[in-house]
Amino acid sequence: MECRSSVDIFTEWDIVAARQLGRNEAKSIGFGTVDQARITTAISELARNIYLYAGKGNIKIERTYDNNQYGITIIASDEGPGIADVRKVMNDGYSTSGGLGAGMPGVRRLMDEFNVQSEQGVGTTITAVKWLR
């Protein structure tokens, strides 16, 4: 069972739109306020990374159902420069833009599942899932 909606990321306004979409979706799936904040924050981090490092891309929000469990899936994809060393960017504090370097490791901790697929010169797709408990 799947139900998806998405936001194209071009400007910082789209970052706001993506996290509002995510929060509404999380709320309607039945996530509590703490998980709503986790999901909203994760979307914000991924959308801002697209905006900062790839220029443009897309955030998809899917309602997921698997193994008798409901959840929400965030798919952040772009055709930007890609990530040269995925291990490095998962370290707290690593940033190439003078940021806090908290986005990637933070999203991994905020969500239950986290997967990065990236190829230099091709782009990046990050999939993150939160399960409803």
Added chain:
Amino acid sequence: MNMRIPILKLGDILIVSIQWELDDQNAIQFQEDLLNRLHSKNARGVLIDLTPIDFIDSFIAKVLGDVINMSSLMGAKVVITGIQPAVAITLIELGIRLENVMTALDLENGLDKLQIELEA
């Protein structure tokens, strides 16, 4: 949506209540406005109330952290009030610590704390 965050003055304390979601532009504007007001009003304390804020990402956290550090550089004490439980939890999970800053549960406690600090 260029909405400036209002900055109120009470004695030698500046009070800011962040009422809506900050976007990048508003965040940077807020940083500048607050530091300018600190300078022109000779304020010694800053209270930033976050009660209505339901999430903080690393970008907003950086803006807040920078404001706190810049205010300290200018000799002002800063107190942050009203951080919601969900916000506190996600900030820690993001790995973000707001250092060099006093916190208080609500505006009233925050004002008390600042007052005591300024009299010391």
